[in-house]
Amino acid sequence: MSEEKDEGQKPEEKVKASAESPETPAAAPTSAEETAVSAGSATLEKEPEAAGGSEPPAADLEREAKLKAAAEARAARAAAKEAANAGGAAAPEASADPEREAKLKAAAEARAARAAAKEAANAGGAAAPEAAEPPPPPEPSPKQPQLDAIAQLIRSLVHEEALEDAYINEMSRHMPTIIVKNEHWLKAAERLKQHEELDFAYLRNVSGVDYETHLEVAYHLVHLGSGRELAVKVKADRSDPVVASVTPVWATANWNEREIYDLLGITFTGHPDLRRIMMSDDWVGHPLRKDYEPLDSEV
Amino acid sequence: MIRTEELLLNVGPQHPSTHGVFRIVVKLDGEVITEATPVMGYLHRGTEKLAEQLNYTQIIPYTDRMDYVSAMTNNYVLVHAVETMMNLEIPERAEFMRLIVMELQRVASHLVWWGTYLLDIGAMSPFLYAFRDREIIINLFNELCGARLTYNYMRVGGVKWDAPPGWLDKVRDFIPYMEGKLREYDKLVSGNEIFLARIKGIGRYDAATAIDYGLSGANLRCTGVDWDLRKAEPYSLYNRFEFDVPLGQNGDCYDRYVIRLEEIKQSLRILKQAHEQMPSGGETMGKVPRVIRPPAGEVYVRIESPRGEIGCHIVSKGKAEPYRLKFRRPSFVNLQILPKLLVGETMTNLITILGGVDIVVGEVDC
Structure with a gap:
């Protein structure tokens, strides 16, 4: 929509006005x-x-x-x-x-x-919030059994050592989270989608994060219908980041992986069309890396 | 036999039917598309990179510019993510104000879609009707927060401004007006033979394909999958209101059309209930620390924007700026199915199918 340009300046002005x-x-x-x-x-x-x-x-x-x-x-x-x-x-x-x-x-x-x-x-x-403050609940998360079942299944279906860690991310509405070892990821992804007890057919989000010590890809899965959720993380070495592509498993991973490749420089092996998607094809570097420095400082 | 040659045709980025600066390269065999390659990035501004140098309040105006047809829902997904991390209580009146503006925004966004979709297909006047009615909502927003498109309205902990005197009554008066106009739209367009011939059975896919491609919003529900985040994973106050989630069966452009018009009706229903239940007074900002520093950790939240699931993934290291901020943009994800849908279609149907996906390029590129 062309309107965007016309109105682009407004919020800045508004911020200024409210500051005054x-x-x-x-x-x-x-x-x-x-x-x-x-x-x-x-x-x-x-x-x-x-x-x-x-x-x-x-x-x-x-x-x-x-x-x-x-x-x-x-x-x-x-x-x-x-x-x-x-x-x-x-x-x-x-x-x-x-x-x-x-x-x-x-x-x-x-x-x-x-x-x-x-x-x-x-x-x-x-007075109000003090009274409303509940004591921190010491009991285990309600999602803990869910997580244990998933972790158990992955270990038996994929590999004994397939998981690096499994925990509940309480901050994110008690999201069950597993960290899958890089070399087991593709097999784990297939099982996550196809096994009838797991049945995560819907991949809602793929994010890449540069943690400076390593790179990480986070996958957010959900089971449509029951609303069961799972976050999966896969770590990659920073100097030569390679993660197996899950595009053959979930078609939606395609552009998401291209975006991560473009902005963070993670190579997804087995991807059908791994090209830059946001930056131009001749761009140098991966902008979302923490140590990224633009080739042309004036841009 | 007539010999045909392959033709490489570039559509966009400055083509009006691509709704912004989106480009698609198609290979044609006569009139029929054999391959389609979307090219994007013309509107990539690096919002996620910029956000790493900004504090959370400063990021809010950037979210306006992602999906600029639905800035309110973008505002919400960011502040909702931060509030989830910090476990903040939002005053009831603020939450009502947010819900009202989000539903108004859904109506406005669907009106833009309806008008421009028909314009793409070749009907001029519906566009004028839709923009006339959308203007009322835009004026309401202008009165509320001084901007027509990029509102910068929500804050972590509440909203920036309470409703000015008489504003809520204007919202109430808008509901019956819009319901009347929807009947007019149906009379004018929905039964039109030529229009139906252009959209019925076009751009079809089934539920399994939609799920595989991670589609959301009307693009998913047109196949009959009952997945609306307002119902499935309720956020804000949506579990207090009665509304239906319209579903399709055929997964074609016609079903998507019907669903979006029906969603306007359902939004008006929510608005009516919200207006009745709205507390008459109260704070519009909760107790929020002066500097917003979510504790170290990460969060993924998602809400139902007019285009589908918009998500926000924040990794925090306990600083005032996010360590990593990623938006899951529905337009970007929904668009992926396009090359698959276009193979075997004609150029005329390219416009019908692309329009039916309902993209905003600011959100595709982010």
Whole structure:
């Protein structure tokens, strides 16, 4: 879609705008410090109301106050500019201007309301998560039996020593994970897909990772229907990375392996068409390697 | 007998029917394709490499630019991955806002597909209708986050902005409007003989092939495989709502067409329920540390984008920047079946089949 180009700049601008916005309300009070004292009495009257009337949610109150303050600040700044333009006698004149004084008062009020709202929010927010924090569950993962069964099957179907490790990745919603030894990977892949108890027909993702000590290919498998998941990892030597291609097993591995070959330089033996896919054919190096240095530093 | 010669024809990368800068080299024997080789990478920006130098919040705008027709779901998959790693609680209102924008986005994305698909096939006016209605959603997003395509809306822990006053009512009003328009679309196009002749039985494959090629979204469900991640592996709040997953039987372009239109209806159903159940107030950002540093480890999360399963695989070393970030992009994976489908087809059907896959090249190349 050609629209992308037209709108490409927007988020950056937005980020900039949001970075500036906190300063805007603060600008007003500094430009009118003398008159803030006179606004003080009004603030005191208003403050209890803002803090006590906590029926409206704190966030709304804060937001409203912020908006108000920003508007006031803009107005105050404009007024100050006008006053400055008027000449030397500007300062006393400006403070005498009833309109301006009212605005400053409002700005101070807004500031106070905001502070109150923030305090209330902090007090409320701090208590809740502490109470909700559950103690870390010491019991084994619910997926542990699943993992044990898979590991057992692979060991008996492929090779006694086929697995380097098998563990539950608790961070990733308790994903059963196995590390298959490089030389046993193709046979293991075939069994993973074809054995009726494993039956992982759907390869959802293939990722390559450069761990600096070694390279690794991670395969994410899922059984459509039951939703059983398995992550398989295969390690490769960094100086001469070779992993067996599983394109004959899962057709979807084709482009995924080409992408990993292109960006990380892992050679997939048995791949039907191992060419670069993202970078141009004459590209030098593999960009996702941690020690990658562009051939042409200006690119 | 007439002697025919092999013709090598280059389609794209600047061809309007390739939906971006996608190129395909076809070998033709007369009118019939004997071989098709997709060439991509024209829009490769190295998002995954760039991400390794950025902190997680800074990566969010980059996800907008992957699938720029569905930026909201891309935002979500990244923040969802980080939240899963950090085990964060998301305030309910924030989660509702996310769900609403994601479903609106699904409607908008399918509308773009519907309009451009018919344009590819040779119908001009549906494109105008679709973009007229999509404009309403785009304006809603513009009001919410100040951008029409690249929203940068979600944050780790919540969303950047709460709904402005009256915004949710506009979303509510949009639902019956869009339902009416869908009936209009059906009247205008869905029963059209010429259109049906162009898409029925074209680009067929069976369920086993779809699974082997790792297809997802409507491309998988058109073969009858019941696999929608919103139902199969519920994330966000999807298990709170009632909706159906439309399935096909024949695995052809027509089934994919019907499914996508039906998915718009189902999204509107979800939106209606979400509007009713939405809490009236509350925080839109959860408790998040000032610097987001997920603990060392790795995570793979996946959600249902309009185009299928979009996944995010993060390897963290406990730093503010990811050690490795990989996106599983549905357009990239779904496109793989194209060379297989094109053999034996005519050039006219190339456009029909390519359009039916529903790709966004920003996501193919990443």
